[in-house]
Amino acid sequence: MARFLSASVLxxxxxxxxxxxxPPTRAQEAPLTGFNNLEGNIDxxxxxxxxxxxxxxxxxxxxxxxxxxxxxxxxxxxxxVQKVGExxxxxxxxxxxxxxxxxxxxxxxxxxxxxxxxAVAVHPGNPVGNLSxxxxxxxxxxxxxDWKAVGGKEAPINLFSRDExxxxxxxxxxxxxxxxxxxxxxxxxxxNGAMKMAVAQDPNAIGYLGIGHVxxxxxxxxxxxxxxxxENAKSGKYPVVRQLxxxxxxxxxxxxxAFIDFILSPAGGQIIQKHGYIxxx
Amino acid sequence: xxxxxNPLADTxxxxxxRRAARRETLVRTALLGATLISGLAICAILGFLxxxxxxxxxxxxxxxxxxxxxxxxxxxxxxxxxxxxxLLLAFSALFLAYPVGxxxxxxxxxxxxxxxxxxxxxxxxxxxxxxxxxxxFVSVFLLVPLVRTWFEQGTGFCWLTAGLTLSILIxxxxxxxxxxxxxxxxxxxxxxxxxxxFTPSQEVLWVHFPQASRGLAAAxxxxxxxxxxxxxxxxxxxxxxxxxxxxxxxALRTLTAxxxxxxxxxxxxxxxGSVFASGLILFATAAAVNLALRRLKAPPP
Numbered sequence: 150m151a152r153f154l155s156a157s158v159l160x161x162x163x164x165x166x167x168x169x170x171x172p173p174t175r176a177q178e179a180p181l182t183g184f185n186n187l188e189g190n191i192d193x194x195x196x197x198x199x200x201x202x203x204x205x206x207x208x209x210x211x212x213x214x215x216x217x218x219x220x221x222x223x224x225x226x227x228x229x230v231q232k233v234g235e236x237x238x239x240x241x242x243x244x245x246x247x248x249x250x251x252x253x254x255x256x257x258x259x260x261x262x263x264x265x266x267x268a269v270a271v272h273p274g275n276p277v278g279n280l281s282x283x284x285x286x287x288x289x290x291x292x293x294x295d296w297k298a299v300g301g302k303e304a305p306i307n308l309f310s311r312d313e314x315x316x317x318x319x320x321x322x323x324x325x326x327x328x329x330x331x332x333x334x335x336x337x338x339x340x341n342g343a344m345k346m347a348v349a350q351d352p353n354a355i356g357y358l359g360i361g362h363v364x365x366x367x368x369x370x371x372x373x374x375x376x377x378x379x380e381n382a383k384s385g386k387y388p389v390v391r392q393l394x395x396x397x398x399x400x401x402x403x404x405x406x407a408f409i410d411f412i413l414s415p416a417g418g419q420i421i422q423k424h425g426y427i428x429x430x
Numbered sequence: 431x432x433x434x435x436n437p438l439a440d441t442x443x444x445x446x447x448r449r450a451a452r453r454e455t456l457v458r459t460a461l462l463g464a465t466l467i468s469g470l471a472i473c474a475i476l477g478f479l480x481x482x483x484x485x486x487x488x489x490x491x492x493x494x495x496x497x498x499x500x501x502x503x504x505x506x507x508x509x510x511x512x513x514x515x516x517l518l519l520a521f522s523a524l525f526l527a528y529p530v531g532x533x534x535x536x537x538x539x540x541x542x543x544x545x546x547x548x549x550x551x552x553x554x555x556x557x558x559x560x561x562x563x564x565x566x567f568v569s570v571f572l573l574v575p576l577v578r579t580w581f582e583q584g585t586g587f588c589w590l591t592a593g594l595t596l597s598i599l600i601x602x603x604x605x606x607x608x609x610x611x612x613x614x615x616x617x618x619x620x621x622x623x624x625x626x627x628f629t630p631s632q633e634v635l636w637v638h639f640p641q642a643s644r645g646l647a648a649a650x651x652x653x654x655x656x657x658x659x660x661x662x663x664x665x666x667x668x669x670x671x672x673x674x675x676x677x678x679x680x681a682l683r684t685l686t687a688x689x690x691x692x693x694x695x696x697x698x699x700x701x702x703g704s705v706f707a708s709g710l711i712l713f714a715t716a717a718a719v720n721l722a723l724r725r726l727k728a729p730p731p
Contacts, residue, residue, distance in 0.1 A: 227699075307585040312670075312691040313502050313701055322503070333501065336587050336681050337670035339691060350575055351585055 183407035188216035191408055195229015195242030198265055198316045198359070199393055201424045203242070206412055209420070217404065225314050233257065233396050239405045241396045244316035258401070259394045262412050263426040266360035266382035266390040267321045268369040270345070272352045277301040279371040282388075285325055288355060291332035296353065308335035309347050309356035316391075317341060321357045324389040325372070361425015379427045393426065479713055482706035491700060495707045500672035500683075507700045509708055511672050515682035516712075518589060518675060519664060520657035523596035528650055530597070531604030532639075538605075539612050539638065540630035551609070558602040566666035569595040574667060583679050587669035590678035595663050600653045607652055611645025612638050648726045655719035659712070661686035685712050 193203050200223055207219035224232070226243040233241025234255030247259055269285055271277060277300055280288075287293045288306055297303045310331050311318035322328060338344045341362045348354045349366035360377055363369045369377045372387065381387035395409055411417050418428050486492050497508030534550055541547025573594060578586030615638050623637045639646065661684075664670075669681020670691060683691075685708040692705050 305583075309585070314692065328503070330501075330504065333499075333673045334671045334681065336585050337672075337683070337691060339665060339670075343666075346570065347585070347587070350571075351578065354585065 183410050184210060184214040184217060184404075187214070187404045187407055189218070189404050191217070191219045191240065191405055192222075192238040193220065193240045193242065193395075194222040194224050194232045194238045195240075195396075196226045196244040196316055196393065197223045197314070198244050198426075199242040199395075202263070202393075202412070202421055202426065205420045205423070206408070206417055209416070210408060210411060219408070226316060226319075229396065230255070230257070233398055236398060239397065239401070240408070243394045243396060244319065244391055246392065246394065247396060256399050257396045258399060259396050260409050260413070261392040261394050261429060262409075262417070263393045263421045264382055264390055264429060265316075265320070265393055265426050266377060266379070266387060267317055267325070267357050268360050268363050268377035268389070269325070269355065269357050269372065270348050270363065270367040270369055271355050272348060272350075273366065273368045274352055275301060275368060277370065278368065279374060281373050282325055282327070285372070286327065286329045289326055289332065289335070290330050291334075304353045306355055307351055307353045308332055309344060309351075309354055310335040310337055311344065311357075312337055312339050317357065317359055320391045321389060324391070325357070359425060360427075383427050392429070476713060479706055479710045482703070483710045486703050486707060491703065492707075494700060495704050498674075502699070502701045507704050509685070509688065509704050509711075511674050512683050512685045512688045512708065513711060514674055515664075515668070516658055516684040516686070516715075518682060519592055519596060519668065519684055520654055522589065522593040522678075523600055523657040524650065524654050526593060527597035527601045527604055527653060531601050531649065531653070532608065532646065534601075535605045535608040535612065536631070536634045536639070539609065540634045551605075554602050554605045557598075558606065562599060562660060562662045563666075565595055565599050566663050569663070569667045577679070581679055585669060585681070587667055587681055588679045589668065589675050589682050592664055592668035592682070593678070595667055596657050596660060599660060599663060600656045603656050604649045604653045607649040608642060608645050611642035611648075615641055644726050648723055651719055651722045651726065655716060655723075658684075658715050658719075659686065661690055665690050 191207075193207070200221060203221045207221055211217055211219055222238075226245055229241035229243050230247065230251050231241075232238045234251070234257065241257075243259075244265070247257055251257060252259075269280065275296070277296060280299060284293065284299050288299070289308060289310070291308075293299060294306055295303060296306055308331075311321075322331070336347065338347055338356075341358045344356050344358045345362055345364075345367055348356045348358075358367075360369070360379060360382060363377070371377070372389065375381055375387050377387050377389070382390045395412065397405060397409075400406075401409060412421075421428060486495060494507050495509055497506065498510050499506040499508045500511055534554065538547045538550040538554075542551070569591060573591050574586035576586075577588065577591045578584065612634075619637060619641070620633070623633045628637065664684040665687040668684065668687065670683045670687055671681035672683045672688075673680065675682040689705050689708050689712075692701050
């Protein structure tokens with residue numbers, strides 16, 4: 150039995166190695182001059198959508214500046230506001246704009262850096278390619294239960310939604326469902342990746358995922374004829390979008406400012422786009 | 431697992447006896463330390479759960495959490511559907527895995543000198559080393575589409591799929607526990623059984639199983655504990671809908687999956703509080719399972 154255990158440990162080790170051998174980011178070649186002569190720690194927490202961007206940026210900065218240490222944690226937008234407000238971290242990320250109360254209570258300063266859009270997705274074989282927000286709301290509320298009612302073939306609609314902590318769910322619920330109800334029998338998946346996998350497999354599925362995650366395995370449905378693309382999200386034609394923010398308590402100290410500037414630089418832009426988010430400019 | 435050596439076995443001369451005694455105290459102290467640390471860890475976990483759950487009770491929110499509806503965005507934070515989901519899933523997995531486990535074990539034991547018997551045991555031992563996520567992943571790609579197309583109802587992410595996957599996960603636990611009990615039958619009993627003219631299968635059925643009855647019960651309890659505690663299979667294939675399932679093709683959410691899904695939410699909301707209530711319920715379940723096991727393993731009065 151010990152041999153089998155060690156064999157499985159070996160397999161897991163190999164998997165870990167394979168994962169860590171993923172190609173390095175291009176941003177490492179980018180100039181990181183803003184950090185000259187700076188040293189210290191930057192602690193980041195909050196929104197989970199930000200994590201891939203923050204981690205890549207942190208890795209690039211730390212590689213070029215060995216005296217800078219950056220930690221990145223999640224927790225969600227609410228945690229991001231609280232932690233930065235209490236001074237526990239230097240940057241608190243949120244996937245939504247701060248409320249006036251939050252700004253006033255903690256004296257926070259926001260730095261938007263990317264746009265994240267959410268697309269309604271169905272199986273690629275599904276003939277339905279266009280839905281109105283009204284129809285999407287009724288589908289998720291369980292009022293429309295058959296694809297035939299929205300121009301598809303006769304088949305039950307299988308609902309897929311996201312977990313309570315999901316920022317993607319929050320945008321979709323606010324901007325597309327207009328805070329309408331989601332049927333309790335909807336399947337809940339825990340990530341954008343799991344959503345894509347579930348919708349790609351199920352011919353009768355409907356779900357939603359970040360525009361950056363959409364590929365050929367699923368069909369992104371038009372909302373009132375507007376294609377959910379990065380261009381439409383940027384121009385404001387596609388409504389189900391949000392901005393991603395970094396927030397600091399008051400003016401950031403020089404090291405934190407340098408990090409924020411790096412995220413907003415062209416090199417940071419490359420990292421942002423690599424993870425499927427849209428640049429503000 | 432016969433690798434543990436008696437520390438006194440290799441000490442030949444008298445002076446080395448003292449060294450052996452010193453080593454004995456050393457080992458004993460180390461083991462005591464390890465026990466204390468794990469004991470403290472358990473107490474710390476319980477304390478932590480109580481610290482975060484008790485405010486819910488005192489602020490009168492316990493009633494809101496021990497309710498039947500989970501609609502966090504409409505202000506309903508009931509986790510009872512998840513309690514039911516955990517129990518339904520664990521019992522159905524046990525119901526599926528237990529007969530198979532007992533059967534496999536009986537077969538492997540009666541045929542232990544036959545290649546087939548040895549193969550079965552080897553496969554079951556290999557299964558203990560497979561990480562849970564592998565079962566979940568294979569199930570998502572294999573079992574979920576099968577269930578969806580066969581029954582033509584629902585998404586395939588459901589109680590049935592999760593129950594089947596989980597039953598495979600807990601099968602080795604059941605088989606190996608029963609096996610360890612069967613192995614404890616004395617050679618005299620075996621010889622007597624053979625002398626009486628029992629065939630191998632009769633021997634297992636009428637001699638070994640009755641002797642290992644406590645082991646059989648313990649295997650069921652431990653299998654249940656493993657099924658209740660598993661998170662990943664439920665999270666990946668059960669569908670996670672916070673509802674009371676009435677059909678095996680309905681999605682369900684377990685307490686473990688609930689914790690995983692809700693943990694990252696805003697720490698001031700009642701949804702976050704429900705995580706600690708779920709943790710406390712799971713802790714109590716684990717404690718109950720362990721008490722039942724202790725009771726079963728104690729020598730008969």
